[in-house]
Amino acid sequence: MSAFSRFTPLVESLPATVPFVGPEAIERNRGLRVAARIGANENGFGPAxxxxxxxxxxxxxxxxxxxxxxxxxxxxxxxxxxxxxxxxxxxxxxxxxxxxxxxxxxxxxxxxxxxxxxxxxxxxxxxxxxxxxxxxxxxxxxxxxxxxxxxxxxxxxxxxxxxxxxxxxxxxxxxxxxxxxxxxxxxxxxxxxxxxxxxxxxxxxxxxxxxxxxxxxxxxxxxxxxxxxxxxxxxxxxxxxxxxxxxxxxxxxxxxxxxxxxxxxxxxxxxQDYLRDVVRRIAASRDRIASIAAENGLLPLPSATNFVAIDAGGDGVRARAIVDGLMELGVFIRMPGVAPLNRCIRVSTGPDAAIDLFAEALPKVLAGLRR
Known part of the structure; x- marks a missing residue:
């Protein structure tokens, strides 16, 4: 069914947009289960x-x-x-x-x-x-x-x-x-x-x-x-x-x-004691993500956030292939949307169990791309 025909001219000119596709939508649309939710820059350690x-x-x-x-x-x-x-x-x-x-x-x-x-x-x-x-x-x-x-x-x-x-x-x-x-x-x-x-x-x-x-x-x-x-x-x-x-x-x-x-x-x-503790955990997770990237021949960028941007060594097509390949294995991450930033993937910090899944899945995806 079409939309109401008397929206403002500005609204009529705009596309219907969801700035970020959520992991829930990926699960619905692709029939996949998110096992490691490390793509939306959420704090997987949770609140105090x-x-x-x-x-x-x-x-x-x-x-x-x-x-x-x-x-x-x-x-x-x-x-x-x-x-x-x-x-x-x-x-x-x-x-x-x-x-x-x-x-x-x-x-x-x-x-x-x-x-x-x-x-x-x-x-x-x-x-x-x-x-x-x-x-x-x-x-x-x-x-x-x-x-x-x-x-x-x-x-x-x-x-x-x-x-x-x-x-x-x-x-x-x-x-x-x-x-x-x-x-x-x-x-x-x-x-x-x-x-x-x-x-x-x-x-x-x-x-x-x-x-x-x-x-x-x-x-x-x-x-x-x-x-x-x-x-x-x-x-x-x-x-x-x-x-x-x-x-x-x-x-x-x-x-x-x-x-x-x-x-x-x-x-x-x-x-504030919990905040200080969780900030330390975020920093440790950030270091671990960077190490996993380097071990797999990728270049982690310095980060002051609760995620790490990783240069995937190519362009947006290669980065997208890594994002999609990881999602096939249940690991949800994201990538920047605009070149040349989109040569990178972006991995959010989180508990060890989630980062373990990323560490296990990444070399499999990269090996598949080489083949």
């Missing part, structure tokens, strides 16, 4: 036991709406970051916040600058609100700060997106370089500084929480999806000026936050 207990304790309250002002979580994040709570915005994961930011800033045809091959969900939001996307190629597998800045100035961009550490390559810039970049962005251009992987990178890559709060044209985004192990809960937050934080109240879904997810985030912030 204290977080699970908090969700159980509050499960009976699920009939209640979440506090539409997200007061408790803003206060807790403010204490954790050493900032007044007015600098904090709350949303349904970074993905939801990105959509709100684009909606706040972009109207039809205005220019948005990002890196070619960077996080595709951001591009999805830009298209959905009618923005004009201008991309800057990576330089040596890292987002090109000089290129992004020059392009933003030349194009008079309304919005620039930069992730540090970066997805999909795992690369990073040092904090002083990021701060200098942010301060050089034109004042009428808003910078989204996506710090989803801030906890898994080196401390030297993360500007202090208060480093850019004086900049009205900078919004930093963070999440509980990665190191805290709450990807399914959808809890993200922003750090910005109070004026920017309150702007979300003009358009956000005030009952969009999940009550149990909020309790989980509050409990996760309290359990």
């Amino acid at each position: 036991p204290s977080v699970i207990e908090a969700m159980k304790a509050h499960a009976g309250e699920i009939w209640q709406y979440n506090d539409p002002e997200n007061h408790a979580l803003k206060q807790a994040l403010g204490r954790h970051l050493g900032l007044p709570a007015g600098h904090i915005g709350i949303g349904e994961g970074i993905d939801g916040l990105l959509g709100l930011i684009v909606r706040l800033v972009i109207s039809g045809g205005e220019t948005v600058v990002t890196s070619l091959g960077a996080y595709p969900t951001f591009n999805y939001h830009v298209a959905g609100f009618g923005g004009r996307l201008v991309t800057v190629p990576y330089a040596n597998d890292r987002e090109d700060l000089d290129g992004l800045l020059e392009t933003a100035r030349r194009e008079k961009a309304r919005l620039v997106y930069l992730a540090n550490p970066d997805n999909p390559m795992g690369s990073w810039w040092e904090a002083d370089e990021i701060v200098a970049f942010a301060r050089a962005i034109p004042e009428d251009t808003l910078l989204i500084l996506d710090e989803a992987y801030s906890e898994t990178g080196p401390a030297s890559a993360l500007p202090p929480a208060d480093a850019l709060v004086d900049r009205t044209n900078v919004i930093r985004t963070r999440t509980f999806s990665k190191a805290y192990g709450l990807a399914g809960a959808r809890v993200g937050y922003t750090i910005s000026t109070p004026g920017n934080a309150s702007a979300f109240d003009k358009i956000r879904h005030h009952f969009g936050m999940n009550r149990l997810a909020t309790e989980a985030a509050l409990a996760a912030l309290k359990d």
